[in-house]
Amino acid sequence: MQAHATVARESTSVPTGRVGVWWFLASEIAIFGGAVACYVLFRARYPDWADQAARTLGWAGAFNTAVLLTSSLSAVLAHHAAVRGEAVRASHMLRWTAVGGLVFLAVKVYEYAHEISAGLVPAQSLFWSFYYLLTGLHALHVTAGIVALLAVAASARRGHALGRVELVALYWHFVDVVWIFLFPLLYLSS
Amino acid sequence: MSDAHPSDRFAVLVWAALLAALLGSLALGAFVPTTMVVVWVFAVAVLKAGLVLYQYMHLKHEPRWVRLVVFGSLAVVAALLAGTIDDIVVAPGRL
Numbered sequence: 001m002q003a004h005a006t007v008a009r010e011s012t013s014v015p016t017g018r019v020g021v022w023w024f025l026a027s028e029i030a031i032f033g034g035a036v037a038c039y040v041l042f043r044a045r046y047p048d049w050a051d052q053a054a055r056t057l058g059w060a061g062a063f064n065t066a067v068l069l070t071s072s073l074s075a076v077l078a079h080h081a082a083v084r085g086e087a088v089r090a091s092h093m094l095r096w097t098a099v100g101g102l103v104f105l106a107v108k109v110y111e112y113a114h115e116i117s118a119g120l121v122p123a124q125s126l127f128w129s130f131y132y133l134l135t136g137l138h139a140l141h142v143t144a145g146i147v148a149l150l151a152v153a154a155s156a157r158r159g160h161a162l163g164r165v166e167l168v169a170l171y172w173h174f175v176d177v178v179w180i181f182l183f184p185l186l187y188l189s190s
Numbered sequence: 191m192s193d194a195h196p197s198d199r200f201a202v203l204v205w206a207a208l209l210a211a212l213l214g215s216l217a218l219g220a221f222v223p224t225t226m227v228v229v230w231v232f233a234v235a236v237l238k239a240g241l242v243l244y245q246y247m248h249l250k251h252e253p254r255w256v257r258l259v260v261f262g263s264l265a266v267v268a269a270l271l272a273g274t275i276d277d278i279v280v281a282p283g284r285l
Contacts (some may be wrong), residue, residue: 014252022259026260027263029260030263030267033264033267037267037271041274041278069209070205072246073202076246077198080197173243173246180235180239181235181239183215183235184228184231184232188219188231
C-alpha cells in the first residue's frame with residue numbers, strides 16, 4: 001500500500017484530485033493553445049518577425065529552459081519520494097523545484113529589464129505584444145506554481161497530505177511543457 | 191501519474207535526454223538554414239513535450255479517457271487554428 005494512499009474512484013479509476021488536475025490542465029491547454037495558435041498564425045503571416053525574434057536574449061531563454069527541465073526532474077523525484085512515504089525528501093525536492101522557479105523568474109525579470117531599456121515594449125510591434133503576453137502569462141503560472149509548491153512542501157514536511165505532491169508536480173510539469181514550446185517559437189524562430 | 195512509477199535513475203536519464211534535445215535545438219538554430227530551422231526546432235519541442243507528458247506526468251499509464259481529455263483539448267485548438275489559417279495567412283484581410 002502506498003504511503004500517500006490516494007483512492008481511485010470506481011467510476012473513473014483515477015483518484016479524484018488527479019481527475020481535477022487533468023481537467024484543469026485541459027482548460028489551460030485551451031488558454032495557452034489559443035494564444036500560441038494566434039502567434040503561430042501571425043508569425044506565418046509576417047516572416048519579417050524573424051528580425052524581431054533575433055532581438056530576444058537567446059542564451060537567457062536556453063538557460064531558463066534548462067532550469068525548468070531540471071526543476072521538473074526534482075518535481076518527479078519529489079513524487080517518487082512521496083510514493084515511498086519519504087516525507088522529508090519529498091518536501092526537500094519540492095523546495096528545490098520552487099528554487100528552480102525563482103531562478104527562472106529572476107532571469108525573466110533580467111530579460112524584461114534588458115528589452116524594455118532597449119525600447120522593446122508591447123507597443124513597439126505586434127511581435128513584442130505577443131512576446132509579453134505569452135511570457136507574462138507563463139510567468140504568472142510559474143509564480144502560482146511556486147506558491148503551490150511551497151505550500152505543499154510545508155504540509156509534506158509534516159507528513160500531511162503526501163498525495164498532493166503528485167498533483168502539484170503534475171501542474172509544474174505542465175508549466176514546463178508550455179515553456180518547451182514558447183522557447184523555440186519566441187527565441188529560436190529567428 | 192499512475193501507481194506504476196519508474197525509478198529515480200530512469201527519471202534522471204529522461205532529464206539527460208531532455209537536456210540533450212535542448213542542445214540539439216540550439217545546434218539546429220546555429221547550423222540549419224533559416225527556412226528549415228523552425229520546422230526542425232518545433233519537431234524537437236514536440237519530442238521533449240512528449241517525454242515530459244509520458245515519462246514525468248505518466249500519461250501513458252492513465253486511462254484512455256484521461257488521454258482523450260488532454261488530446262481532445264489539443265484537437266479543439268488545432269481545429270480553431272485550421273479554421274482561421276486561411277483568413278490570416280493565405281488570404282488576409284477577410285476578417
